[in-house]
Amino acid sequence: MDWHEVLGELMRARGAALKRYGYVLCGERAEADDLVQDALVRVFAQPRRSWDVESAERYVRRVMLNRYLDQHRRRARWRVLLPRLAAPTSTADFSAASGDRLDLVSALDVLSPRQxxxxxxxxxxxxxxxxxxxxxxxxxxxxxxxxSEAISRLGTTLVPTGHEGHGHAQ
Known part of the structure; x- marks a missing residue:
């Protein structure tokens, strides 16, 4: 198969799965779409030997992961520099609007990028x-x-329904 056919088949067969993977990594639909697009461009921009859909998908997922980690490192550096460039316009605490329970994607936000x-x-x-x-x-x-650290942090963030405020009696 040439790269055009592989790309077309990859998007038909696995495009939705790639978007879900991106979403679970970064937690935002638009950023997930960007991760998929960026990875596809990086993978298919260079002519390669013949691909099959499975190996192309593995490579696209690896590029997505690397791009996610790179973007986080860049953002972390920017957050360090930003206070030196301008004072923040708002210091509002939005945690009160989050509700009692967090969904999994929100809970993943408490983890470091590596976790x-x-x-x-x-x-x-x-x-x-x-x-x-x-x-x-x-x-x-x-x-x-x-x-281990991720499971511990998620365990304190995610509370099963009906267990709020209750001890673990056995």
């Missing part, structure tokens, strides 16, 4: 720890640490 990436790859993509480590370029032990 979030590990959790998404392990539990959403259902990858083994070794594959998560390979994709993130770190050791399996580092992935396990990030997953």
């Amino acid at each position: 979030r990436a590990c959790a998404v790859l392990r539990f959403y993509e259902d990858l083994p720890v070794a594959e998560v480590a390979d994709r993130l370029g770190c050791s399996p032990g580092t992935v396990k640490r990030h997953l």
Whole structure:
């Protein structure tokens, strides 16, 4: 298959799954769409040997993950510089409007980018720890640490329905 056919088939068969993956990574639909588009451009802009849809999808997902982590690093640097450039216009606390329960995507916002990436790859993509480590370029032990921290943070953020304010009696 030439790259035009692979791209067309990839978007027909897996386009919605790629958008969901982007959404789980970043938590915003527009940013997820941008992640997908950017990854597709990066993957298919260079002529490559023949692709199949499965290998193209794996590569697009890897580019999406790397772009998400790169964007977060850039934003973090910008947040450090921004106070030096201008004073914030508002310091309003919006937490009161969030309600008693958070959905999963909102809960993922409490995680660091590495914790979030590990959790998404392990539990959403259902990858083994070794594959998560390979994709993130770190050791399996580092992935396990990030997953442990993520689970702990999510455990304090997500409260099952009917368990608010109740102890764990057995």
